[in-house]
Amino acid sequence: MTTALDPNARRRLRELDERTARAWGAYHESLRDLEGQEYNDAESRCWDRLQRKLREVERQRAELTDHRAGR
Numbered sequence: 001m002t003t004a005l006d007p008n009a010r011r012r013l014r015e016l017d018e019r020t021a022r023a024w025g026a027y028h029e030s031l032r033d034l035e036g037q038e039y040n041d042a043e044s045r046c047w048d049r050l051q052r053k054l055r056e057v058e059r060q061r062a063e064l065t066d067h068r069a070g071r
Contacts, residue, residue, distance in 0.1 A: 009064060016061050023053040 005013070027050040034042055 016057050019057050023050055
């Protein structure tokens with residue numbers, strides 16, 4: 001069953017989409033000028049940080065959509 005989202009929920013979902021985009025942007029920006037070993041050293045840390053941010057956004061998205069669907 002599909003449940004229509006109220007304006008507040010739609011706004012919140014847009015905010016979560018923006019946070020996702022910002023998290024990816026920060027990931028790319030943090031690696032942009034790095035090369036070689038410096039890149040290799042930083043990439044793992046940056047990837048882990050990105051994944052934590054994305055998991056948090058998805059957790060909040062699931063809470064919002066589960067709540068709206070009556071789950």
